[in-house]
Amino acid sequence: MSEEKLSQEEMDSLLGGMDKQANPATPAAPRRQKVAIYDFKRPERVGKEQMRALQTMHEGFGRNFGASLSALLRTIVEVKLTSVDQLTYSEFVFSLENPTCFNLVNAKPLEGQLILDLNPSILFPIIDRMLGGNTNSPPPARRPLTEIELRLVSRITSLFLREMQNAWENVLALELEVDRVESNPQLVQIIPANEVVVLVSFEVTVGSTRGMINLCIPFNSIERISGKLSSNSWVSYSRRPPTTESMQQIGDQLASAPMEVVVEMARTKITTADLLGLRVGDIVASEKDVHEPLLVTVEGTPKFQATPGQLKGRKAVQVVSNFHAEHLQVQAPAAGPPDAGTEAG
Template identity: 45%
Template sequence: MTDMLDQNEIDSLLAAVEGGDVETEVDTGPSLVYSLRRGGITDAELEIRDYDFKRPERVSKDQMRALETLHDVFSRGFGASLSGFLRTIVEVKVADIEQMTFSEFTHSLPNPTCFNLLSCKPLDGSICLDLSPLIIYPIIDRLLGGSNAELFIPQRPLTAIELRLVNKIISRGMDALREAWQNIVEIKFNLEESESNPALVQIVPPNEVVVVVGFEMKMGGRAGTMSLCIPYNVIEPVVERLSNQTWEAYKKSVRNTQIRQRVAEHLEVARVPIRALLAETRLSIGDLKHLQAGDIITTEKPASAPLAMEIGGQRKFIGQLGQYRGNRAFKVTRKIQPKDRV
């Protein structure tokens, strides 16, 4: 039978090792890490990182970068939509993106807040869109005609009237999300529920992995955050579409859209010739030879008939010739149709 050390002997042995009374073997050679794919390699050749089994990374780095780029497109579209709706400049940009558990996400949010559940058909499950009170109350104040000069941020849930106003903001966010995701999968987002306490919402188990995209929102002198929580089981059926090949095609379409926008911006300041065509007729060479000052050239066009406007040599509009502030002017009536003979 093998002899076993009691606790006193174990403590004595550990004390002797720490005091240097017991010599220990030190291996000065390079340690090797053996792999079925790569064979024996040294520590210097291999990057070893800790793996947290409580927070497994189920989405690869490439897919995380693809999601970040995708939601960067969403942030620009959402910012442009809000700027037009609120009649002021609203900046929205991606601040960070990371994987965590759902409980960690809900515990990181303030209470009360503006926590919204969005269904995403045909995908199963729901995603969460959280708007910070620091930015949602200034937006509500703007919608009600305020100036946000000395706005107090109340620590209370949104009222029913405020929720109706916030729904208009969320509706524009869902439209921007749908446009951002349409090259990956056609998703129809719908607002299911709004809650002020995120701890009361359990769309997935607390230890389920979620992808959280953090946004920074600015409007005038006010700033706040927005968070989009996407459970992994929601995007799992389409996560492989975020591969390099598929994503390169998506980024190419995004670049083409950006190029078209830049070309359109340059074309907006380009000048094109515009003229109103009064009338047309034909004269013989003999009449042209005897044409003198004071002669009247008649046409077959009635004096009350509308005129055609040419833009770049192409007839585009129909209208009437008149006078405005002492200058000749053309009043556009309608677009020209193929059947018109003006």
């Protein structure tokens, strides 16, 4: 095999090519890869879109529940959604206080049960407020609720479940009902300990007192309706026009509402001395003409004109026309110094 010698030019060319490969003029930037930590003990079975839907739904629920609770307690109550997380059932149970107000809720047609936990730090001030006290009293010792306190708490849970039904009505018509109430959450196991649940936490503020209300939704309960939570079809932004059924329902409710109807017979002026001297059977004269129609007001608003009369031996009025603004007669105040008279109607 013959040996061939390279020329100086060929050797320089080879060395130059090696230098370019070792030190490139424009080095490529290293690719950054995002590494997501995955815990096999806490698998994320609920998608991000479903979590966003649950968060949006319960944000509106918190505002409505706070308004309803404020009306019940006759004080300002603020309910704010703090978090919507997914974790295992055991982690949820061991994060609660003991004792607590642990409500097991049946949610037909969903499978299984939901859990509503009311923290005693906010529950006892609410009970105190319902019994006429204030919300700034020191919390009592840690103890389970008595039978009377459970009856009072049932009003809070019923209000919570009613507003929750309204919040979920565009997704699913729920029938919510409290099955039983427990004080020790660690003794209740409605699903396996490692099963995934969605924890919806609310912070309730009553006066200077704050506490948490937790709603636990097992994943196997909402697994069948996950498609409805993934779509945005349940969010309604437009105002629906009234239907015949809704107008009839509102009309039926208004028809049975009590209203105050007042008939003004006459107006006149008398002095304070005459007013103090009035006795039963005295007659107060007025300048109103007997043929002038009487004014009929409904809930303080002038509506009709009527004439006095009798019906079956009882005093009555007969409506003759609707009231119009031009029928008002405004009397100008008399000139001169004011007297000690007063007006009686």
